[in-house]
Amino acid sequence: MPPLVDTLPADWVYICEGGATIVLSYHGPSNPFFDGTVLRLRKRALDDTDTDTVHDSEQEDPIIEFQEKCLERLISPTHLPRMKRVLVGADSEKWLQALAVQCEPLRPLERRQKDEIDRKRLKAVLATDLVGGEGITVEIKARCRACFYSSPKWGFLPSPIYLSNATRPIKTQTCRFCMHSHLKALSSSYCPLDLFSGDESRTKKALNSLWDAWADRHGTVNNFRVFVNGKNISPTEQQCIVGLLSDIADPKEAVISALLPVLLDAPVLHTISRLQRTLDALDIEGLARLCGLAPIGTQPTIAEWTDFLDAYLASPTTPPPADATHLRYHVLAYLLSATFKDCSVLVRVPNGTATVIDLDPKSVDRLRKWEQLDREIVTAYAAVPNRKICVDS
Ligand SMILES: [Zn+2]
Numbered sequence: 001m002p003p004l005v006d007t008l009p010a011d012w013v014y015i016c017e018g019g020a021t022i023v024l025s026y027h028g029p030s031n032p033f034f035d036g037t038v039l040r041l042r043k044r045a046l047d048d049t050d051t052d053t054v055h056d057s058e059q060e061d062p063i064i065e066f067q068e069k070c071l072e073r074l075i076s077p078t079h080l081p082r083m084k085r086v087l088v089g090a091d092s093e094k095w096l097q098a099l100a101v102q103c104e105p106l107r108p109l110e111r112r113q114k115d116e117i118d119r120k121r122l123k124a125v126l127a128t129d130l131v132g133g134e135g136i137t138v139e140i141k142a143r144c145r146a147c148f149y150s151s152p153k154w155g156f157l158p159s160p161i162y163l164s165n166a167t168r169p170i171k172t173q174t175c176r177f178c179m180h181s182h183l184k185a186l187s188s189s190y191c192p193l194d195l196f197s198g199d200e201s202r203t204k205k206a207l208n209s210l211w212d213a214w215a216d217r218h219g220t221v222n223n224f225r226v227f228v229n230g231k232n233i234s235p236t237e238q239q240c241i242v243g244l245l246s247d248i249a250d251p252k253e254a255v256i257s258a259l260l261p262v263l264l265d266a267p268v269l270h271t272i273s274r275l276q277r278t279l280d281a282l283d284i285e286g287l288a289r290l291c292g293l294a295p296i297g298t299q300p301t302i303a304e305w306t307d308f309l310d311a312y313l314a315s316p317t318t319p320p321p322a323d324a325t326h327l328r329y330h331v332l333a334y335l336l337s338a339t340f341k342d343c344s345v346l347v348r349v350p351n352g353t354a355t356v357i358d359l360d361p362k363s364v365d366r367l368r369k370w371e372q373l374d375r376e377i378v379t380a381y382a383a384v385p386n387r388k389i390c391v392d393s
Helices: 063-069 092-106 176-183 200-216 235-241 251-265 268-279 283-291 302-314 324-341 364-382
Strands: 012-017 021-026 037-045 083-087 115-117 123-128 136-141 224-228 344-349 353-357
Touching (some): 012 092, 021 092, 200 235, 200 251, 268 353, 283 324
Antiparallel strands (some): 012 021, 344 353
């Protein structure tokens, strides 16, 4: 595998970014190693004062090992991107600096204010390019935070002891996504529980709402993106879709009727929803009560993740008791549920594939922040007079 410095920074085109990485696709001269791939580069926070450390440890980008040893036990590898590690090569900092300068104007403002490409990295990750080439790819952010505690379908036992009297009536009626959207004044009829329902008309309703929000907000929503022949299009460019998928003259209709059978047939949405629920058995409220003021512990190692998955997979719907002895189990379960709440699904049509991406392990340090955010959202939403009623599947 040749190093990245064998290519020019200009051969890589910015596509998008998540919390931890930036993704670029290869558009350089034909190269058997890089054709059809995307590059995932780690970012660093602008307020990170440690600018001297050179990161060379495999642990610095644990995604490949995490995928091979953990994620593939939960999601079929056919629905995961193929990934491999690549060296940046000689003069890596200079090469990454040139790439960072080139990407900067294309990055969303709110990201630019927070972080940048980490130029000290010696390695990066190459993955299958799931949006490039001919065809249409739609990216849907999962964000299905089902806060329902009595869903018999999932065998997810209601645990009133984990919710306070104040939050129970709210959290069991309105899903977390809808509470948060309301408070951010993002009026949309989209509810992730419709998307994850497995029901054709509700899934269609969710896709319609996602499309409308994307069109109304000029493509600035972060839970829906449309790529046509590798290009992230804006709603004003949607006419280019017509004729690519079917003879349907309306682009929205053409895309949704192509996506719908893929989403209903592929097990990915069902799997993500099941993992989110069964891994988040206590809710952050219950977990916070269990942790109390005790330190939450260190970032799990791969060995710890493996042991956790052995226990979880032996009995996914019956978690161990919420007591101090099993605190670590519940911390790891919650962290993993957060990974599945934050992932995206890429649906490619007309070839009909669905791939789950953005499955990075979450930092244990964020648990306290999530608990605080959860409290703020539920407290603020409690004051809303006409609360939305979300329907669980
Ligand atoms: Zn909802």
